[in-house]
Amino acid sequence: MKPRSVLILLTLAATLLAAAPWLRVPQALVSRAFAQPGASPPAVPLPPPVPNRTGIDTDALKADVKGSEEAQRKLRADLEAAKGDRGRLNQMLLDTAARTRAVEQQLIDVEGRIAQLDRSAADLNTSLGKRRGVLAQVLAALMRMGREPPPAILMRPDDALDAVRSAILLGALLPELRVEAETLASDLSELARVRTELASARDSLTGLRADLDEDSRRLAVLVGERQKRQAEEHPVASSDKAQAESVAKATGDVHDLVTRLENEVGPSARAADAAQAVTRPQEPGRPDLTALKDPARLTPAIAFPQAKGLLPLPVAGVTLRNFGAADGVGGTEKGITIATRAGAPVSAPADGWVVYAGPFRSYGQLLIINAGGGYHILMAGMERITVDLGQFVLAGEPVGVMGGLSRTVANTVQRGPGGIGPGGSGASAQNGSPSPATATGQPQLYVEFRKDGLSIDPTPWWAATDSQKVRG
Numbered sequence: 001m002k003p004r005s006v007l008i009l010l011t012l013a014a015t016l017l018a019a020a021p022w023l024r025v026p027q028a029l030v031s032r033a034f035a036q037p038g039a040s041p042p043a044v045p046l047p048p049p050v051p052n053r054t055g056i057d058t059d060a061l062k063a064d065v066k067g068s069e070e071a072q073r074k075l076r077a078d079l080e081a082a083k084g085d086r087g088r089l090n091q092m093l094l095d096t097a098a099r100t101r102a103v104e105q106q107l108i109d110v111e112g113r114i115a116q117l118d119r120s121a122a123d124l125n126t127s128l129g130k131r132r133g134v135l136a137q138v139l140a141a142l143m144r145m146g147r148e149p150p151p152a153i154l155m156r157p158d159d160a161l162d163a164v165r166s167a168i169l170l171g172a173l174l175p176e177l178r179v180e181a182e183t184l185a186s187d188l189s190e191l192a193r194v195r196t197e198l199a200s201a202r203d204s205l206t207g208l209r210a211d212l213d214e215d216s217r218r219l220a221v222l223v224g225e226r227q228k229r230q231a232e233e234h235p236v237a238s239s240d241k242a243q244a245e246s247v248a249k250a251t252g253d254v255h256d257l258v259t260r261l262e263n264e265v266g267p268s269a270r271a272a273d274a275a276q277a278v279t280r281p282q283e284p285g286r287p288d289l290t291a292l293k294d295p296a297r298l299t300p301a302i303a304f305p306q307a308k309g310l311l312p313l314p315v316a317g318v319t320l321r322n323f324g325a326a327d328g329v330g331g332t333e334k335g336i337t338i339a340t341r342a343g344a345p346v347s348a349p350a351d352g353w354v355v356y357a358g359p360f361r362s363y364g365q366l367l368i369i370n371a372g373g374g375y376h377i378l379m380a381g382m383e384r385i386t387v388d389l390g391q392f393v394l395a396g397e398p399v400g401v402m403g404g405l406s407r408t409v410a411n412t413v414q415r416g417p418g419g420i421g422p423g424g425s426g427a428s429a430q431n432g433s434p435s436p437a438t439a440t441g442q443p444q445l446y447v448e449f450r451k452d453g454l455s456i457d458p459t460p461w462w463a464a465t466d467s468q469k470v471r472g
Contacts, residue, residue, distance in 0.1 A: 007023065007035055013189050018039060020170055028224070039260030043290055045067070045241035052455075057303060059139060066392060067188070071214055071217075071218065072217075073271060075218055075221055075222075079221075079222075080399065081235065086229070086295075086296050087294070087295045087296030088295075089222070089225065089226060089229070090226075090394060091295040092222055093219075093222050093223070093226060093397055093398060094295060094394065095146060096215055096218050096219045097219060097327065097345060097347050097365050097396055097397065097398045098312075098396060099215055100212065100215040100219055100318045100345055101312075101315070101345070101347065102214065102316075103208055103211050103212045103215060104212065104315075104316035104317075104340075104341055104345075104446065105302075105316040105317075106207065106208055107208050107209065107212065107341065108259040108316060108317065108318065108341060110201055110204055110205050110208060111205065113194065113201055114201045114202065114205065117194050117197055117198045117201065118198070120190075120194050121191065121194045121195065121198065124190060124191045124194065125191070127187060128184065128187055128188070128191070143275070143416065145217070153322040157297055161402055161430045165446060190298070204349060215224075216343070216345070219398060223386050223398055226300055227386065227388070229389075230387075230388060230391055231358075231388070234388075234390065234391070236267055236326060236388050236389050236390060237266075239265050240265060240267050240389060241358075241389065243264070243265050244261060244265045244267075244268065244356060245359070246388060247260050247261055247356050247360065248356070248358060248360045248361075248366075249263060250428065254360075254368075254450075255355065255399045255450075255453040257360065257368075258355065258356070258368060258376060258453070259453075261355050261356050261368075262355055262370075263361065264275070265389070266390075267388075267389035267390030268355040268356065268389055268390065270390055271354065271355050271370055271389070271390045271392075272353075272370055273353060274299075274353055275352070275353055275372040275373075276371040276372075276390075278299040278300065278372060289301070289302070289310075292395075295394065295466045297351075297394070298392055299351070299353035299392075300350070300352065300371065301351055301395075303372070303373060304350060304371040304372055304373050304375045305375075307350060307395075307461060308461050309460065309461070309462075309463060309464075310461070310463055311349045311350055311461045311462055311463060312347065312349065312395065312396055312462075312463055313338070313349070313462060313463075314338075314346050314347050314348065314349050314379060314399075314445065314447060315338055315340050315346045315445050316340065316341070316342070316344060316425055317339050317344065317400065317442075317445070318338065319336055319337070319338050319339075320337045320338065320339050320444065321336060322334050322336055322459070323335060323336055323457045323458060323459060324457065332472035334448055334455040335378070335446055335447050335448030335449070335455065335458070336446075336447050336448075336458060337381075337444050337445070337446050337447075338444065338445045338447070339442040339444055340402045340443050340444070340445055341402075341443075342402065342403065342404040342442075342443060343401060343402060343403070343404060344401070344402045344443070345398045345401055345402075346398065346400040346401065346402060347371060347395075347396050347398050347399060348377075348380065348393040348394065348395060348396065348397050348398055348399045348446060349377055349395060349447070349461070350369070350371045350377060350395045350461075351371065351392075351394055351395050352369035352370050352371040352372065352392070352393060353369065353370045353391070353392050353393075353431070354367065354368070354369055354387050354388065354390060354391045354392075354393065354399075355368050355369070355370050355376075355389070355390075356368040356389070357385045357387055357388065357389060358385070360380075361444075363378075363380035363381075364381060364382070365380065365381075365382045365383065365384065365385050365400070366378065366379070366380045367379045367382070367385050367387070367399060367400060369393065369399075373450065374451055374452045375449075375451055376449075376450045377446040377447070377449055378446075378447070378449075378450065379399075379400070379446065379447050379448075380445075380446045381402070381443060381444050381445045381446050382400035382402055382403070383400075383401055383402060383403030383443075384402060384403075385399065385400045386398060386400055386401065387399045387400075388401060396412060399465055402443040402445060403443050404443065449461065
């Protein structure tokens with residue numbers, strides 16, 4: 001074997017070992033490779049102790065507290081300036097909700113990217129680990145040869161024979177070792193890139209979480225202020241709420257629920273009347289969107305049929321099931337199901353009046369919005385609803401909050417025009433198989449559009465997201 005080739009491989013081996021400390025040759029094998037006859041194995045130095053880091057970064061903590069206090073002062077000033085100004089308060093709500101939803105979506109994207117990078121890093125580590133034993137043995141042989149070169153041919157015949165045999169063996173291994181070393185170098189380079197990208201993604205995740213925490217606190221205060229003013233200006237009697245819940249308990253399907261609420265419960269009936277009073281015929285051509293800019297409006301800006309392609313999704317997340325897809329129990333989905341982050345805020349997809357907000361059978365917390373023209377929007381799966389009966393809400397205005405545990409609301413118990421769409425909590429009652437989001441513990445929001453009591457496909461109404469625009 002040529003000494004230059006051995007030297008090149010030894011240099012490459014040293015470089016690879018420096019780049020990947022976990023690929024070190026086992027100490028026992030290295031000791032045997034470098035040991036002189038009769039010599040004792042070299043002592044192995046212990047690694048330096050890892051310092052116990054239990055201290056608190058007081059400077060960072062003080063900066064966080066100071067930033068939070070400044071944000072609270074600014075929010076109090078904004079609320080003081082918005083006293084008696086419904087439009088200004090609504091605009092703050094809409095802006096904060098939109099910003100929160102955007103940050104939520106970025107968090108979902110970054111978390112998904114981190115999961116992919118973690119899988120890539122694990123695959124690379126597994127691949128490198130599988131070749132560790134063979135590589136260690138070959139590297140040990142090369143190191144020993146570098147330390148103890150083959151003896152000269154004029155020495156004893158048995159030494160010369162051993163040298164020839166070793167040269168023949170290593171000569172056969174040299175091409176394979178070179179390929180293995182190049183593959184290892186490529187894998188290590190890819191692993192370094194993945195780790196760098198992971199570090200960057202995690203830094204981004206930390207910043208996004210801080211932004212989300214601040215926006216969530218602001219949104220909670222704004223929602224509380226809105227509901228306080230709503231209760232002062234349009235109080236809902238406890239008897240009306242009790243009657244609505246009583247009707248819900250005594251009703252078997254959503255169609256009957258809506259009909260009874262809008263005929264028997266005062267706030268719901270007034271909401272239905274208001275929706276009927278402003279129903280306008282659909283105008284040809286593109287609708288005038290000027291009214292959408294008025295946050296103080298008390299009626300829908302445009303007719304619901306003309307809002308196609310304009311409505312924002314009510315929550316940031318990943319769509320698990322679409323309208324019309326097979327539900328796994330012989331039927332089809334009557335709405336869409338979106339997996340969200342825990343505690344995500346939920347917004348109204350369109351302008352409308354709240355005709356029901358409370359528990360309903362397998363839906364859990366159910367919100368029904370009358371959007372006018374015979375259209376109703378149903379949303380279920382929330383942990384908490386933050387609007388009241390009869391309240392008018394704007395498209396994009398926060399109306400509820402998702403919980404921290406998965407709740408499957410798309411499995412069907414009863415089908416039909418007025419049947420119950422959402423099912424139980426976590427698995428299909430028919431086959432016991434969990435939904436995709438249940439496996440990951442993500443909460444799920446179920447959204448259904450209805451026209452004159454019949455479920456319709458909501459897809460044409462949703463506005464394209466930024467990622468959809470990029471894909472075209």
